[in-house]
Amino acid sequence: MFLDEKYVKIMESYSLDIENNKLQQISYYLNMLLNYPANLTAIKDKYIAFEYHVIDSILAAEKTDEFSNAKIIADLGSGGGIPGIIWAILYPEKTFYLVDSIGKKTEALKKFYHELKLKNVNVINKRIEEFARENISKFDIVSSRALARADIALEYSALATKRNGYIALFKGPLYMEEEQKFAKKASKLLKVKEEKIIKYNLFEEEQKDRYMIIFKKYDKTPLKYPRETGVPNKMPLGGSK
Numbered sequence: 001m002f003l004d005e006k007y008v009k010i011m012e013s014y015s016l017d018i019e020n021n022k023l024q025q026i027s028y029y030l031n032m033l034l035n036y037p038a039n040l041t042a043i044k045d046k047y048i049a050f051e052y053h054v055i056d057s058i059l060a061a062e063k064t065d066e067f068s069n070a071k072i073i074a075d076l077g078s079g080g081g082i083p084g085i086i087w088a089i090l091y092p093e094k095t096f097y098l099v100d101s102i103g104k105k106t107e108a109l110k111k112f113y114h115e116l117k118l119k120n121v122n123v124i125n126k127r128i129e130e131f132a133r134e135n136i137s138k139f140d141i142v143s144s145r146a147l148a149r150a151d152i153a154l155e156y157s158a159l160a161t162k163r164n165g166y167i168a169l170f171k172g173p174l175y176m177e178e179e180q181k182f183a184k185k186a187s188k189l190l191k192v193k194e195e196k197i198i199k200y201n202l203f204e205e206e207q208k209d210r211y212m213i214i215f216k217k218y219d220k221t222p223l224k225y226p227r228e229t230g231v232p233n234k235m236p237l238g239g240s241k
């Protein structure tokens with residue numbers, strides 16, 4: 001399989017060392033993602049997409065210690081498969097559940113994992129609120145990227161997370177400025193606690209700050225959460241938008 005040297009250079013610039021066969025699979029995935037007939041990502045330049053989507057997913061996982069022991073992980077609102085498909089390529093020994101309510105996205109995800117011959121991916125076409133009620137305390141880590149404001153993402157994630165497991169939210173700097181106060185209110189109700197904030201940078205020149213916000217589930221989440229489908233987003237636990 002052809003491997004674009006520029007991807008290797010980008011990886012090196014972040015001091016990342018990924019086996020060649022995995023990098024080839026990631027490059028094949030990115031090619032499918034960017035050329036898929038339905039629009040799955042706004043970014044059309046493959047090198048920018050590589051940095052914005054792929055490096056973001058890799059750095060987030062590598063910098064999160066909790067990730068190394070996790071065996072079963074959910075990616076809520078996976079869209080075109082970020083981070084779920086990239087993580088499934090990188091960590092074949094872990095099992096991933098990728099959830100999205102939009103049928104054309106889950107169809108694309110099924111095609112991608114089939115083409116990539118991934119054996120560790122489950123794609124679920126469902127609203128997250130329903131998925132959570134059917135998968136209580138199942139996951140070591142429940143993660144999401146660009147899904148919703150932090151308090152809403154927490155309500156979606158908490159029930160399906162194991163006790164002493166983690167919720168991992170991909171966020172930008174606006175988390176501290178705008179979302180943290182909402183997340184705090186929701187955390188108390190859901191029995192989760194913000195444990196740490198992991199910072200990393202994307203794009204050398206612009207130094208784009210990215211954050212993984214890690215919450216620990218310290219007790220059982222009351223079964224009334226997540227509330228009925230659509231309610232978490234309409235009436236967020238942290239207060240009105």
Ligand SMILES: C[S@@+](CC[C@H](N)C(=O)[O-])C[C@H]1O[C@@H](n2cnc3c(N)ncnc32)[C@H](O)[C@@H]1O
Pocket residue numbers: 076077078079080081082083099100101102105126127128129144145146147
């Ligand atoms: C902005 S996209 C992000 C996709 C991907 N995680 C990424 O970073 O590129 C958010 C995705 O979440 C899905 N989504 C939002 N709310 C949802 C819900 N309540 N249940 C299931 N999927 C949901 C949408 O369909 C969409 O594909």
